[in-house]
Amino acid sequence: MQDCDLIDRAREFQENLLNFFRRQGVIDGDLEDCLQETYVRLWKYRGEYRPSAKLSTFLFILARQVLIDSYRRRTNRRRREADWQEARPSSVSPQPCVRTDVEWAMSRLSPPLRETVELALFQDLPYKEISRILDIPVGTVKSRVSNAIRKLKELFDERRS
Numbered sequence: 344m345q346d347c348d349l350i351d352r353a354r355e356f357q358e359n360l361l362n363f364f365r366r367q368g369v370i371d372g373d374l375e376d377c378l379q380e381t382y383v384r385l386w387k388y389r390g391e392y393r394p395s396a397k398l399s400t401f402l403f404i405l406a407r408q409v410l411i412d413s414y415r416r417r418t419n420r421r422r423r424e425a426d427w428q429e430a431r432p433s434s435v436s437p438q439p440c441v442r443t444d445v446e447w448a449m450s451r452l453s454p455p456l457r458e459t460v461e462l463a464l465f466q467d468l469p470y471k472e473i474s475r476i477l478d479i480p481v482g483t484v485k486s487r488v489s490n491a492i493r494k495l496k497e498l499f500d501e502r503r504s
Contacts, residue, residue, distance in 0.1 A: 346389055349398070353385055356402050359466055363403065366449055366461045367410055380409045403462065403476045414454070448498045452491055459487040460495075 357378065364377045384405045385392075392401050449457055462473045463484070470488075474481045 346386070349389055349392065350382070350386065352398055353382065353402055356399055359399070360402065360406050362465060363406055363461055364410065366446070366465055367454075367457055368450055369410070369413060373413065377406070377409050377413055380412075381406045384409065397472065399468070400472050400475055403466070403468070407458065407476060410458070444499070444502070448495050448502075451498055452494060456487055456491040456494065459484060460491040463488050 360378055360381055361374055364374050365371075369377055381402065385402065388405065392398070449460070452460065459473065459477065462468045462476060463470070468476070470481050470484045473484045477484070
């Protein structure tokens with residue numbers, strides 16, 4: 344497969360990748376950056392891709408790595424901001440973000456549950472493929488999905504009360 348063909352095929356997954364990042368809590372301003380970084384990594388690791396494998400699996404593996412790096416950068420940024428706030432307290436408190444119920448509930452899940460739910464429910468990937476993407480056993484995928492659904496139900500029940 345030609346390199347350009349691989350990139351063209353990868354563009355077909357742009358909306359899925361954006362939704363993946365969005366549901367994992369990436370803020371709008373960083374969505375395009377994460378998508379671009381995923382495509383950069385696809386180009387960088389194009390030699391690792393085997394045409395016999397599903398391109399979506401390869402892309403979501405790369406996207407997950409981008410997401411992990413994004414979490415690390417965000418955590419470091421928050422730590423620096425907290426240090427700055429301690430050094431220079433502000434009298435203005437930030438306004439809470441308005442989110443949809445699903446985004447709110449998803450943000451309450453742990454990162455492992457959130458990414459598993461994203462791939463299983465929102466990306467509609469089979470458990471076997473999710474297990475390859477996350478590098479965990481299929482049984483773990485099943486238990487994470489089950490635990491996440493139970494937790495989401497609890498969150499929605501609490502919110503209705």
